[in-house]
Amino acid sequence: xxxxxxxxxxxxxxxxxxxxxxxxxxxxxxxxxxxxxxxxxxxxxxxxxxxxxxxxxxxxxxxxxxxxxxxxxxxxxxxxxxxxxxxxxxxxxxxxxxxxxxxxxxxxxxxxxxxxxxxxxxxxxxxxxxxxxxxxxxxxxxxxxxxxxxxxxxxxxxxxxxxxxxxxxxxxxxxxxxxxxxxxxxxxxxxxxxxxxxxxxxxxxxxxxxxxxxxxxxxxxxxxxxxxxxxxxxxxxxxxxxxxxxxxxxxxxxxxx
Numbered sequence: 001x002x003x004x005x006x007x008x009x010x011x012x013x014x015x016x017x018x019x020x021x022x023x024x025x026x027x028x029x030x031x032x033x034x035x036x037x038x039x040x041x042x043x044x045x046x047x048x049x050x051x052x053x054x055x056x057x058x059x060x061x062x063x064x065x066x067x068x069x070x071x072x073x074x075x076x077x078x079x080x081x082x083x084x085x086x087x088x089x090x091x092x093x094x095x096x097x098x099x100x101x102x103x104x105x106x107x108x109x110x111x112x113x114x115x116x117x118x119x120x121x122x123x124x125x126x127x128x129x130x131x132x133x134x135x136x137x138x139x140x141x142x143x144x145x146x147x148x149x150x151x152x153x154x155x156x157x158x159x160x161x162x163x164x165x166x167x168x169x170x171x172x173x174x175x176x177x178x179x180x181x182x183x184x185x186x187x188x189x190x191x192x193x194x195x196x197x198x199x200x201x202x203x204x205x206x207x208x209x210x211x212x213x214x215x216x217x218x219x220x221x222x223x224x225x226x227x228x229x230x231x232x233x234x235x236x237x238x239x240x241x242x243x244x245x246x247x248x249x250x251x252x253x254x255x256x257x
Contacts, residue, residue: 029152031219036148038217039171039248042194043144046187048173048246052141054255055150057167058133059158065130066123068093071102074161078119078136079104081153099124115140134161144171167220170249179244184209184235191233191248200227210234212252222251 043050066074079086089106101122107115116139123132136158138150151169158165188211192199197213201224204210214221214228221230232249247253 029156032152032155033148035218035220035250036151038195038215039250040145040148042191043171043173043246043248045190045194046173046246048175050141050144051172051174051245052139053144053147053169053171055136055138055147055154055167055169056254057136057154057158057165059162059166060164061132061134061161062164063130064123064132065098065125066100066121066132068095068100068102071100071121071123071132074121074134075102075104075119077157077160081157082117082138082150084117098126114142132161134158147171168249168252168254170247170253170255172248173246174241174243175246177242177244178207178237181207181237187235187246188233192231195231197231200224200229207237207239208234209236210253218250220251 078084079089084104084106089104092103094101094103099122101120104119106117118135118137120135121132124130136154138154140146140150147169151167155165155167158167188209191197192211192213192215195213195215196217197215200212200214202209202211211233212224212229213231213233215231218230221228223229230251232247232251232253234247234249234253235244236247237244247255249255
């Protein structure tokens, strides 16, 4: 009887832990969605035409040197999650002493025209140190609100492997032609204002203005020196395209622009 009672207690504790973890995951997802709704609202307020968005995620698995079989299992989860077409994707394996890498690139996957996604999984060991890195990059010029779903899916998949996750995203719009440079500050200031963000740093050059800030309304941030940073707004004129581009990145813009 005591054994049965003990077993019941273990089951109750187990399901309580599972339920608690699921609740935390739901709450985290809702936070992420709320954050990105704020970003989307600030983008819409610029009045610019949507051009594209990019999400780049990176996770480190410490003390792991994986076989190609194990790497393929990880890859399969991303293939399913992001509807990657195995028939059209590029798949490359490379191996050297104490180093293995899988690289996958897919453009225009199943019902995902104008979307490009790359996945790199590399595993290495050096003396007593072993590490595996997973890097996923998503770019698309589809409906900009898709950034919310893609971000949540990517984050949920990456955190299965480690808590050490870095995700950077950027949404980009444009105005036709070259707008008055006096408007650059107004656009950036309006973005920061809509996010209730405090300006931290600013860089201005010919045809470009880039400003970083911190908003308590956004959940995640990075440390830049002693400062907290979680939003990066920029305006840049491209003579080649004859367009003035507007970028909103969180926590930073990592694209070359």
